[in-house]
Amino acid sequence: MTQPVFWGLVGMALVVMGLYALIVHAHLLRKVLALNIMSSGVFLVFIGLARRAPGEGTPPAADPVPQAMVLTGIVVAVAATGLALALIVRLRALTGRTTLGDEGGH
Amino acid sequence: MTEPQHRPGSGRQPASDGAAASGTSRAPEALPPLARVLLALALLGLFGGLAAAVLSLAQPAPGLAAAVAERLDESGVSHPVTAVLLNFRGYDTLLELVVLVLALMGTWSVGRARGCAGNAPGPLLRQLPGLLAPLMVLVAGYLLWVGAHAPGGAFQAGSLLGGVGILLCLSGRTLPPWAQRPSLRVLAVLGVAVFTLLGTVAALLPGGAPLDWPPAQAKTLILTIELAAMLSIGVILAALFTGGRP
Amino acid sequence: MAGLSLLDWALDGLLALLLLWLAWRALASPELFRAVVLFIAFGLVLALVWARLYAVDVALAEMAIGAGVTGALLLAALVRLEPPIGRGRQDARDGEVYDHD
């Protein structure tokens, strides 16, 4: 196993862990956390595997295109988190609920 | 976090909510144990498939590092990531800025800002911004400028500015009058507006295409866009923190 | 990649274990506040991983946005979702009415 494949596997593990937590937890803040960890995993797959190509220069720089894409992804993730949290806080203020209310607990 | 408040009527909440609200109990879980085991097994299988995909990717890798390096001198900047973000794939970055503005619109449409996290700030929090904020603004400016030839750029700089906003908010300071509603909106859309405007002008030049920066002006254009984008990102992230419209 | 020394592997392995452990604790921690703090720590370790993979831009962004701003957003939301004792007034301040259904 090489270093890129290693980090690719770690990324996939994070994706699966996040997915498990997303399904299992009812609390919406935990679902947001789970999605954030999933997206970190996807980014790790994206950047980790990019190290397979022999880099140029010293230190060998990573492929800039996946880096740019992951930067975009990080910003999208924080936007999603902000929007989700605003909606969740509003739901809590309106109903007192911090879950979707139709799963678990009933 | 101290003991959560027990609200009247919480007895009628779903049990999972009650568990979530009381910090001492187990993490709330929506599924019965058997379903969780089955789910874990299924996800283990999913991980197997994903791992197989990763393992099957051959070496050496195809990639665009060489293609970027080849055209780097036409991009106006010497840092490859900035060249990709603001020139080669600048359109992605434009849409990403729109995503941020949209998140702001969505957040504002939901309700009013409810102040920063609430607590009356302690002495540390009141003093901290006075020391940290100028330093952070300085670092943000440096990151923006250095992005042309080394790691850094509008996003890192903008998020630092956002951090400044969050600190100021936490320290209980209010925005100066000039930064109230209308100019807040202007700053929030500035990045997208400048990017769109320049991109459209570039398309209308003879032989041009949308977002096609002429190599001679590319560096100026990119820095202009980055400056506007940094301000927008900072303002939007800080505004998202307050959780609603001002 | 071929010249990866044993030390490199040890460092990679350590970082990966730390990352996975923090992720797991952040997702499973019974206390929400602790979960969020662990998530911020996860973001900081992830920034180290990016730096280790020579993605310095991503490392900077992860530290500032992934750990910093996202962490701040989560903490702020946590306070609004679960106001501690004695601070219930804040919820009523905006004139919003709770209808516990």
Place this chain on the structure above:
Amino acid sequence: MPLQLLGPGGLGPDLLLAAVFLPLAAALVCFLLPRLAATLGLISALLTAAATLALMLGVLAGGGMEVQLGGWQAPLGIRWRSDGLSAALMAMTAVVGAMVSLYAAAYFRHTAYERTYFWPIWLVLWAALNALFLSADLFNLYVTLELLGFAAVSLTALGGGAAALTGAIRYLLVSVLGSLAYLLGVALVYHGCGTVDIALVAACVPDAPRPALKVAVAAMIAGLLLKTALFPFHVWLPPAHGSAPAPVSAVLSALVVKASFYLVLRLWLDVLGGGDGDGSGRWLAELLGVLGAAAVIWGSVLALRQARLKLLIAYSTVAQIGYLFMAFPLAVAGGAAAWTGALYLALAHGLAKAAMFLSAGSLLRFGGHDRIAELDSAVHRLPLTLTAFALAGVSIMGLPPSGGFIGKWLLLEAAFQQGRFVLAAVILLGGVLAAAYVFKVVGHAFTPAERERRLRSVPPGMEWSALLLALAAIVLGLTLPLISPLLQVGTDAAVAPPVSAAVALTAGGAV
């Protein structure tokens, strides 16, 4: 204006630019000037619609168009590519968008707060749709998907109540999850092929590492199915579509779910070359067909059981999405006409479903509720709205001469030719069930009023926009000769090598 002017050499590229940048810029202006949002929003919506329709005429006359954003060739840069498939969907978006804008101008007249946020977010949503239909870059498509999802979620939350918020949050979680699955696929594709340009990826597919490619395709399609709400991923749709304000429900049901369906189709045709490369493509098509058939039955039955009008219409969307996926097994087995049928259904459903939701919004405004059993005597007060609903119902049922009829007919023909009688039976049964739920509503609307209620007037703009959309769904059935060549532009890719193969060659040489 001569049609040549609209084609590749003339104004064509500028029209592509206008289709994305015009609504985007207008959204910013509406956000900055909240007081003028409604006026500016309506004007720019009509301009966007005009530009998009001109673009469709240009594609009809001169074939596909391409723009290299930033002037960089793929794989370094991002391409916009407009072909028949995307032009047809953009044109449908333009018609629905213009009518929804007219409707919204009247609908939000007295709600200043919703109005100031509806217009900018709706215009961003429109820009995102056009950007999605034009993009030929897998990663850029991810960004447009996120943009579309966030806009749709924000609009859903505009309803304000607990139901709307819950629907919006569930929608957001599902949407982000779907996008992440799609992005994971894009990451694997990039590392398998070293590019994310659709044409270049298509050229690389035969040589790409198999497991990585299969997992990538599976992840991308799974994510998109989640977003397009194909059975069994549909549970998030009815609460979101049923609780949003009426113009928003119309946009979500008519346009937003179509975008992810379009992307599945695009991947299938342009990246996988029609999916009959090896056995697994056929297997996947059969799976999609089975899920589609299940969606038709399940969605229709649930629609029939709803007591609230907007939920009925939302479940009908679940059913109609199913038809689109039933085309996959039929088309892979050699019936290219099945693609035309699916596209016809997508277009007809977009027009008809928007008309239905807009009518429902008028009925809701009129009576203050949308309980089907209490719609009595609506026909006397709102004849135009009821006509719109019934005409839209004709297209949803698939009766001649509507657009829905043509689509279902093409699918049925393909099913009978291939001896797929079970699929044919599902297509027919879905029509019968649709007739049942449409008549359930119309029947209640014709019963005489039993008691007096407080009733509100409905502005003519709300009634007429719904009626025009419903008429468009009917007229669509009469325009087969006009529209069929447009859809051929898209389906050519399935039969012949991709139009952009030339681009792939030149770009491949450049690397």
